[in-house]
Amino acid sequence: MVAVEWLATLAATGAAALVGAAATDAWQSARAGFARLFGRGETxxxxxxxxxxxxxxxxxxxxxPDERDAVRQRHSAVWQTRLADLVEEHPELADELRALVADVTGQLPAGQRQWVQTNVARDHGTVFAVQGGDLHVTDRPPSPQE
Incomplete structure (x- = not known):
């Protein structure tokens, strides 16, 4: 069984790449790749x-123009669900989806590249996260003032 967090992250990243490619020069390549992924060899x-x-x-x-973001968000939610369902049913497609996302994202104009990061802490856990930089964490006991 596929871990829920991992699956959600991959599906969100895939949906963001797909919807981000719409109406760009990357669209035809994205369309062909995602159609092939969903087709799984069946016409x-x-x-x-x-x-x-x-x-x-x-x-x-x-x-x-003032409605495009809302339209993109709506389609992103739909395709995130479709991708999550697809990979849950066919986990062997996960690597193909990752490669497709990397390819499509690399073709997007810089302003349309999106980064998705999901961090989950459970059971009194702590999350330290960063994108595009460094993070240094030191474990020290809390001082009396804290």
């Missing part, structure tokens, strides 16, 4: 994915 499934992906691009392109 009917791939064609269904292509039609769904065409809706994503059309709605983003047709949205008024």
């Amino acid at each position: 009917g499934r791939q064609e269904l994915a292509e039609r769904r992906l065409d809706v994503v691009e059309a709605e983003i392109v047709e949205a008024a």
Whole structure:
């Protein structure tokens, strides 16, 4: 069984790359890659994915500039669920999805690259996280003033 946090992170990253590519020069490559992933070698499934992906691009392109972020967020949520379901049912596709995300993200204009980080602390745990930098943590007992 796939760990929930890992699956959610991969699905969110995939959805962000997919929706971020819509209406950019990276779209055709992203569309082809995600349709192939969802098709899993079956023409009917791939064609269904292509039609769904065409809706994503059309709605983003047709949205008024002040509505595009909301449209992207809506599609991102839908595709995050679809990707999570796909990888949960077919965990062997996880590496292919990771490679596709890396490829698509690398093609995006700098302003449309998104980073997703999910950190979860449970059972009195502590999370120390950073993106794009260094983090130094020193374990010391709390002082009486704290």
